[in-house]
Amino acid sequence: MGRIALLLLMGCLGGWAELQYYKYSNASTWEDARQHCSVCYKELVSLNSENIHLIVQNLSTDYWVGLRKDLNGTMSWSVWSNGDPVTFQNWYPGHPTILKEIPPTPTTPTPQTSPGPQPLDNFCHVELESLCRNLTNSTEIYIYDSTKPPSPVTQPQPVVTVEPEPIIENPCTSLLSFGMWMEKNCSELQPYICYEDRFYGTVNFSRVTLNSVFLNWTVGPGNIDHYRLELRGDINITNSTTSLSMDIFQLTPGTLYHIQVFAVKCERDLDPQNTSFYTKPDVIENLTVTEVKTDSIQLSWVKPNGNHDFYSVHLGNNINNTVNSTTENCLITSLSPGRLYYFQVYTEVKDQSIMSDPKNISSYTRPNQVINLTVFSCNSTWINLTWNKNEEVPLIFLVVVSQNGNFLFNQSTNYTNMMVESLTPGNKYDFTVVPQVPDLTLTGENATTTGFTRPCPVSNLTLKSNETSITATWNLTKGNFSQFSLTIQSTGKNLTMNTTSLMYDFTNLKAAARYSVTVSTVVGQLSSDPINCLIYTLPVRPGKPSLVNKTMENITIRWEVPDELNSGTTQYLVNYSSSFWNYSNSVITSNNTITAEFLKSGTYYTFFIQTLADSKMSDPVNFTEFTEPRKKTLTITMQCSSDKSLFCESKNASSNVYAMLQDSLNKLLTGVYYQFQKKT
The missing domain is CATH 2.60.40.10 (Immunoglobulins)
Structure with missing residues (x-):
């Protein structure tokens, strides 16, 4: 096979045309050339006004083209070998010859003008290196610029002696080296030009x-x-x-x-x-969650076998929410706390034309710390906690109960409140609320508060009093306390004090006063229900009594009020009596003055004055006074007779009788005012 030159039809400014032309330098008959072109290409070349200028470039010899005088009985020179009609001709002058002999005639050389090879000013010159590897190492292509008309080429013509040309039966067309056509015997051997439609396959x-x-x-x-x-x-x-x-x-x-x-x-x-x-990238290995925060999740994995350009991490099934990474880890940010996220990690190639099968993993973000953790209410055995959360997603809350740093127990809830029960009264407890995601794999930051159970009330409150003090004692049978709050109250006066003892002495009190004593158990800021008792201080004796006024029927007395007595609430019991008349009466008064009325005149009355306090009475103070007498004179005449001689004459007898009479009257008139006067 001879050397092949490749001609590509193209415009100076761009795109490839659809035809390719191949020049074969090995000499062949027209039939052999056509046979080779039809087998290895499409056909011998057909010439037209559009390709002629390309094909004639750099021709160094004549070439067979696909035109024959009579092709399968067609009209002479009318059809190309590929069946296209002949619409363009560029015959050498005098050709094709007519079938007759012409005697030789000498001719004088004259310049001839013919459309030979065109000057290079209207051609593009392109060197294609290795464009067709199996054809030539370097191919020079001249591309005709159709915007410029071909320039006539004037060539000197040799002096020839025109010989009668032999008559050629059914000749074939040869493209001369300078671009014109001439018919030749089809059996001559010369190079040829094939063409083929450019092959565009996929x-x-x-x-x-x-x-x-x-x-x-x-x-x-x-x-x-x-x-x-x-x-x-x-x-x-x-x-x-x-x-x-x-x-x-x-x-x-x-x-x-x-x-x-x-x-x-x-x-x-x-x-x-x-x-x-x-090729499809391989799947990553060992996809794990390495770090979780409230708004981000860090993923890491092991590089797969083979090659890849980057990784894409899809959040859920949302292709628009994708993070790319060139390393074997990825931080996904702008997430919401406490929410479950699904991730798909793909291995990808540069043009994203194909990706690996996904590796899937899911993880919750860490929930936020609860806010506003408070003790909402409490009793002696339970404490009600409440809090708020920032997330609008379901969470589980673990409530850890401890005391003095020692864990006691924990409870879980889906709500933002909990009643912690079975607690000891009067104890201080520490409560830690830990937010957890539903699968309990992640917890948020702890929130802690302190609460106290309400202490139990005291029992067996007992009060004992004397004139100026009260001693209170009590018991606490259940729970704990930090102190006891005591309040003692009297008319218009309150006094509060604290103690850690189970007893307390109230001193410097008023005597015969009513006091209310209240005791509450205290833990932290909590107090138990108060327990209250009433008691009176013991009364003290009233002060010295004195006569204010008296008549034959009335006696008014007054007594002093001791400083230690509560003058506003003290009462007095006044008993007065007359033994002579076998008369007695009593009066209770809150004043320190009393008038005994409807008395007998001239009668001694004894007054007993006592201070009253509840059911207790002080020792009495006594006072004796007589009513004004209604004066009468009673004369008693006595005659003495005795069986003893001269007895009545004796002074001693008279004195003795008088003493006996006075003694009898004293006994008889006890409690009655009288005067006894002896007359002789």
Whole structure:
């Protein structure tokens, strides 16, 4: 096979045309040339006004073209060998010849003007290196600029002696080196020019896996000997086949491969069919959650086998919410606290044409710390806690109960409140609320508060009093306390004090006063229900009594009030009596003055004055006074007789009788005012 030159029809400004032209330098008959062109190309070249200027460039000899005088009985010189009608002719003057002999006639050399090879000022010159690897190493292409008309070329003509040209039966057309046509004997041997439609094929790939791909391509034009597939990437593979498809194995995951499929025709590569593809990237390994915060989640994984360009982390199924990473970890931010998120991690290639199967993982973000943790209410055995949360998602709250740093127990709830029960009265407790996500894998920051159970009331409150003090004692049978609050109250006066003892002495009190004593158990800011008792201080004796006024029927007396007595609330019991008349009476008064009325005149009355306090009475103070007498004179005459002589005459007898009479009267008139006067 001779040397082949490739001519590509193109415009100076761009795009490839659809025809390619091939010059063969090996000499062949017209039939052999046509046979070769029809087998290895499409046909011998057909010339027209559009391609003539391209084809004639750099012709160094004459070439067969696809025009014959009589082609399968057609009209002379009317049809090209590919069946196209002849619409353009560029015959050398005097050709094609008429079928007769012309005697030779000498001619004088004269300049001839013919459309020979065109000057280079209206051509583009392009050097294509290795454009057709199996044709030439360097091909020079001259591209005619159709915007400029061809310039006539004046060439000196040699002096010739025109000989009668032989008559050629059914000649073939030869393209002369300077571009004009001339018919020649078809059996002559000379180079020829073939043409072919430019081949635009495509390679398709499918069933791409980690290590394999299925390729299929467009069938080549004409009689294709075979197809040569060249794969380039991290490995190079060259395979030949007569099929239009091929499976490629043992590839590397996530790798870019370039494919060229050459249709080989007559040991010539047609224009390659090209494609590129990535094998499917491999799946990442050991996807784990390495760090969780309230608004972010950190993921990490192990690099997969093969190649890749980056990783994409999809949040849920939302392709628009994707984070890319070139390292084996990724921080996803702007998340909401306490919410469950699903992640899909893909291995991806640069052009994102294919990705690995996903590796899935899910994780909650860490919940926020609860806010406003408070003790809402309490009793002696329970404490009611309340709090708020920032998240609008379901959470579980673990309430840890401890005391003095020692864990006691914990309870869980789905609500933002809890009643912690079975507690001891009067105890201080520490409460820690830990927010947890529903699967209990993550907890938020702890929130802590302190609360007290309400202490139990005291029992057996007992009061004992004397004149100026009260002693209170009590018991606490259950629970704990920090102190006791005591209040003593009297009329218009309150006094409060604290003690850690189970007794207390109230001193400097008023005597005979009513006091209310209240005792409450205190823990922290909490107090138990108060327990109250009433008691009076013991009364003290009233002060010295004195007479204010008296009449025959009334006696008014007053007594002093001691300083230690509560003058506002003290009462007095006044008993007065007359033994003579066997009369007695009593009066209770809150004043320190009393008037005894309706008395007998001239009678001694004894007054007993006592201070009253509740059911207790002081020792009495006494006072005796008589009413004014209604004066009467009573004369008693006595006559003495005795069986003893001179007895009545004796002074002693008279004195004795008088003494006996006075003694009898004293006994008889006790409690009555009288005066006894002896007259002789």
